[in-house]
Amino acid sequence: MRRVALAALCAASAAQAGVSVPPEARGNALFDQANAAYLSGETSRAVAGYEALLEEGLASPELETNLGAAYLRQGKRGLSALHLERALFLDPSDDDARADLLEVRRGNVDKLEGEAEDGGAEALARALAPLPGPAAAVALVALWSLGWGLLGANVLRPRTALGTSAIACFLLAGAAALVTVGSAAAHRLTLRRAVVVAQAAPAREGPSDRAASHFEVHEGTALRIEDEDQGFRRVKLANGLTGWVPATAVEPVVPPGWSNQRRL
């Protein structure tokens, strides 16, 4: 359906233009058309357009934010929260996505009670997410290597300037290491983060439809995936409530295509 929509949009764009357009320009054109559909109130068409772009493998915080907003207009809080979370993963400084996500959560059915079991690790991860982790990691490698190079030179031909420069490099590398560690911690937590996309799902004691259920989770609730088995995912809420829910009921914030790392 989405591919058909994408093909139709492409055909329409190409027909209008009369020339073959590069992929990036074509993607932008589709984005514009989906935005126009959203603004004219045709949220279904807008969602189809945004989803078609996603299926093309496009990763864009703006695309995810707009798709989250479109889903929210359709009343699909779970999918809305999922795409807004993805927007924040791609761009942790995206204020629009953060504000829209707050709006979604305000209407969440599930209100967690009790203190966070992980001691606020989730909140810390949120705070650390905007850190420039990749850049800091590259800087760490560069400064660290430079520091050791200067130290080696100082060993061969002792010079005061060489020693001082080496110490400065190590200090800067230490700062870069701190940023990298923080960012890596946030990234690791985000890889296990998920959102309930089903309207309601019973959380069971085991990965089976026959296992007893002690509580339900509802769409939009953020949780953590801890295990997978037999079409079920073992999830844990921030307050420590744990259960097995059908795998289709929850979606990880970071889709498999975005990261080749193991999640668990």
Next chain:
Amino acid sequence: MSRRTGSALFALLVAFAAAAAEDVQVSARTDADEVALDGTLNLTITATVSSKGDQAELSLPDLKDFDVVSRSQSEQVAFTFVNGAPTFRRTTVTTVKLAPRREGQLAIEAARVTYKGRAYTTQRLSIRALPPGQSPAPKARAQAPPPPDRFAEDAITDPFQDVHPQSRDLVLRASIDRERPFVGQQISYSLYLLARVNVSGIDKLQLPRLDGFWSEEIEAPQQLVGEARIIDGVPYRAFLLRKRALFPLRAGKVQIDPAEVEVMTGFGMLFSRSSTRRSSQPLTLEVQPLPETHKPDGFDAGNVGSWTLTASVDPVAVAVGQPVTFKLVAQGRGNVRNLALPKLGQIPGLRSYDATSNDKEAIEQGQVTGMRTVEQLLVPERTGAIEIPSLSMDLFDPAQKAYRTVRTGPIRLEVHAAPASAAIGSQAQAQNLLAAGGLRPIRLRMTRASVAPPPWTRGWFWPLLATGPLAVALVAGTGRLRRLLARDPAEERVKKARSAARARLRGAETLLDEQRRGNASASDFHAEVARALTGYLTDKQGIAAAGMTREELGRALLERGHPPGTVRAVLAVLDECDRARFAPGGADLTSQEARLERAGRLLGELDKVRRGA
């Protein structure tokens, strides 16, 4: 033959009909025939089956004219021995609170009860719904007939059956209706005045102390109302003065002391009026303990009597976080104050608050009845179906002289999600209310983000970090190796000169110790001291002392900047060593120790100059 067959068939039919009639009994009734549109009525469906384990399945009637406000169910299993065989009677009482949907004549269709594959139906009921606010006309409520007084089984029915007043005009008679009650079973204490003269009044009535009983007033007449009785052929009038219900608190023989009263006889002013004091006879009763046979574990001795237990939840469907009221009611005959009701334990998904309890007592047909209502607030914390489990209470029924268990049915509470706040599309009522919130406008420009794995997850990251330290370690290690390989033996000897000289002095010290044991000579000692000094001078100072005269050695040392005192001391020690080696017997151990110490000190002084140079 035909007559016998016919009789047998008739007997079989009668037996079958009787068995079927006794097997299942179903009935339905309402507590009112009229109800206002804004009021409620209770529909009670009772099903009694002769079974221990099988349950009758109830299908509620079609209640199209009513809304079901709440529903509760209680169950009671009675166990008796009849002709040596156990008999069970399971009674299920389902109470449904109904609210009419419209005015007019409404119908409650027959309820259907299925038991062992057979269906039984109740009668159809008709209810008149009145306009809202209009109270139903007072009328006799459709109540079940009062249960038979099962306590009367071994009761003493006539309080005057053993009274023989003989020639007495006034007799104060105390009586109890049961002489061998169980602990906790009600007995009635009555005080009668028998008179065959006119009684105008009584005064100073003194009831006995009723220690060992919990007592409750049943009757305390304000006026004397006589009842004609013929006792031993003599007409008397019997006046009831007091009637109290007594509940024995402990087992054993108990005596109730006599009561006393002052009786006024005569007809007032015109006739002679006199006052006579009368006492009743004492009473003795044997209170039996509760039987130990079949006594349930943890049985509470206060649960004596005939009680029913019902539980209900209102409402039965609720949003999460909204409270519901759980009500547990025990009703029946006995001492309600001593009852111990079961407690609702912790139920997953329900937060429970402290329960409140309310007791009500009444007197019905001379029996103390009571009702205890326990109400508890429950707040569901999750959505879905939550079952409030069955509660059971063991009790001793004195009428049947047996223990039995009454229990409530499980109650299913449906918890649904609370409605989400309508944040989207809601219109603020205030004028131009610029409240924060709402969706942000969409973004019109799209940027591509990288979803490549972060550097620290790449294969090159950690090896690259290790490269720097490894390279520096390699450089440093190579330099050190090269220095080791390029070492000069002469220079090595110079570096080790001092430690070699010290080693020799330690050897001389060993020789000194050996001398004390007689294993070495003084010449060996002095030769070692001299070797230490000359070896040091050769290796460290570059002075071949062994081939020099003392003058040449002194000059060489002075040329290298050694202080003259040190030079003289070195030469003196060397001379002393030579003398001791070649002229033995001139050195004692003390002087050798002093020489060894001096040689060590001189090494230090010689080394200073070398280092200074």
